[in-house]
Amino acid sequence: MNSLAILTYHSLDTSGSVVSVAPQAFADQMSTLAEAGFCGVSLREALSHREAHAAWPERCVALTFDDGFANFYEEAMPALVRHSFTATVFVISGYVGGRNDWAPPPARLGLREMLTWPQIAEMSAAGIEIGAHTRNHKDLRQLSTAEAQEEIGGSRVEIEDRLGQPVDSFAYPFGYVSPTSLEIVQREFRAACTTVLRRASAEPLHELPRVDMYYLRAARQLSQLLEARLDRYLTVRRLARMARATLT
Numbered sequence: 001m002n003s004l005a006i007l008t009y010h011s012l013d014t015s016g017s018v019v020s021v022a023p024q025a026f027a028d029q030m031s032t033l034a035e036a037g038f039c040g041v042s043l044r045e046a047l048s049h050r051e052a053h054a055a056w057p058e059r060c061v062a063l064t065f066d067d068g069f070a071n072f073y074e075e076a077m078p079a080l081v082r083h084s085f086t087a088t089v090f091v092i093s094g095y096v097g098g099r100n101d102w103a104p105p106p107a108r109l110g111l112r113e114m115l116t117w118p119q120i121a122e123m124s125a126a127g128i129e130i131g132a133h134t135r136n137h138k139d140l141r142q143l144s145t146a147e148a149q150e151e152i153g154g155s156r157v158e159i160e161d162r163l164g165q166p167v168d169s170f171a172y173p174f175g176y177v178s179p180t181s182l183e184i185v186q187r188e189f190r191a192a193c194t195t196v197l198r199r200a201s202a203e204p205l206h207e208l209p210r211v212d213m214y215y216l217r218a219a220r221q222l223s224q225l226l227e228a229r230l231d232r233y234l235t236v237r238r239l240a241r242m243a244r245a246t247l248t
């Protein structure tokens with residue numbers, strides 16, 4: 001099967017934290033995509049194409065945003081609208097309208113406002129896919145089956161109740177997948193994203209790898225990714241990260 005880069009963003013701000021991309025850099029990245037003849041789509045749109053054609057859409061990237069920071073509304077929407085791109089935003093249902101205090105925030109990020117339900121409703125009406133990212137952003141490997149069900153299925157139900165729309169997609173907090181959480185996610189959602197650093201191809205739909213934009217900070221790297229010239233680099237970074245995870 002052909003491949004698709006599913007890009008991961010978190011917060012658009014100028015703090016320089018590991019989860020931050022500067023708004024101007026994001027706007028430049030969207031222009032780079034458009035100038036290269038690529039479109040930015042939601043995961044839902046990419047999945048529909050894969051289901052209909054047994055292949056990912058050509059000359060597209062999927063744009064995903066984890067956690068639901070309020071700066072998506074202020075900083076990402078204008079750039080997306082300018083290019084007629086869409087995206088998927090994975091919101092933590094228990095933190096909508098709150099702040100990112102589910103864990104100590106990464107260095108330099110500090111406490112930030114999260115999206116509110118009215119903003120999310122407006123985004124959804126504008127064609128942004130709203131996905132689920134659990135209720136409380138817990139490490140799913142540490143939970144009982146009942147707790148995991150509540151975190152995963154509960155977030156879907158809450159978002160659907162608020163928006164009156166089906167929620168199809170899920171992102172695992174921290175990218176951590178356990179056999180139990182995978183089983184629940186397969187039952188509750190059409191597809192789900194991990195943080196495994198790779199372009200997506202024929203992977204199972206509930207374990208889709210993504211490319212975290214933290215690793216693509218240099219402007220030319222996005223162009224290289226689009227030309228599929230970055231696969232070796234991603235492999236090296238993926239293996240380095242796995243080695244670190246094993247050691248700690």
Ligand SMILES: [Zn+2]
Pocket residue numbers: 066067133137172173174
């Ligand atoms: Zn997250």
